[in-house]
Amino acid sequence: MGPADFGDVPTWIGGAGALAAGWFAYQTIRSQRQQIGEQQVFIVEQTRFMDEQRQNLELERNELRAQAEERRISQARLIQMSFHTSGSSGGDGAGGLIGYIAWQVEVENTSDDPIHDVTVRFGDAYTAATATEREGFHHPDGGRRSVPVALIPAGHTVLFESPEWPEATVDNNRPALMFTDDGGRRWRRDSYGKLEEAPADWAS
Incomplete structure (x- = not known):
């Protein structure tokens, strides 16, 4: 091998x-x-x-x-609304006097800035009949303001009053507050406390 x-x-x-x-x-x-x-x-x-x-x-x-x-x-x-009714109660309209009731609505500005173009509407068709700044005795005019109120300063309260209605129908015209904040936004607060932003051209 x-x-x-x-x-x-x-x-x-x-x-x-x-x-x-x-x-x-x-x-x-x-x-x-x-x-x-x-x-x-x-x-x-x-x-x-x-x-x-x-x-x-x-x-x-x-x-x-x-x-x-x-x-x-x-x-x-911070814009508060409180309200109650005032007026006289009467009969049922059949044989007695009819009671006439009005809403009284207090709008208090607890913020640090003013609010503008303030009014209160009642139901769908009515606006406040009068507006008076609280503690009106400090004012020469007694605190009376035209409606809508052009401005409510910080810390001030204005009392709005509705027209008078028969007692039986007043609850159908519950109050709703409308105002413009200091930033130019329009708001609505209803009688149940709901707050919502409204269009700028919302009817006053």
């Missing part, structure tokens, strides 16, 4: 070159896969970061909107 034939030098060189090329290709593919993996991790992290940023921005926007809404309505909430 003769010596083993391991081939000639060119064959060895060719084999070594092929092995080196294969190893290089493997390392290249491995490196590329590693880079792709790192890029995927980076993309996931960036996506998570962007989602967190979007959520934070949305929270900030919501907070700014809430603050703006609070500023918008803060003065209107």
Whole structure:
């Protein structure tokens, strides 16, 4: 048995070159896969970061909107309305006198700024017949004001009175306060306390 034939030098060189090329290709593919993996991790992290940023921005926007809404309505909430009826009670109209009743409505500005163009409506068709600033004895005119009242300063109260109606129908003409805040927004508060922003051209 003769010596083993391991081939000639060119064959060895060719084999070594092929092995080196294969190893290089493997390392290249491995490196590329590693880079792709790192890029995927980076993309996931960036996506998570962007989602967190979007959520934070949305929270900030919501907070700014809430603050703006609070500023918008803060003065209107401080305008108070209280009311009661006054007048004489009579009979049922069949054989006795008919009672005539009027609403008396106090509008108090407890905010730090004036309110404007203030009136009280009764039902769908009636406005206040008179308006008098409380503690009117301090005023030469007794505190009487024209309706609508052009301005109620901070800390002041005005008494509005309705026309007189028969007792049986007065409850159908419940009061609703209407005013413009110091920022120019028009508001309406009904007799149940509901406050809502009204169009600027809402009838006075």
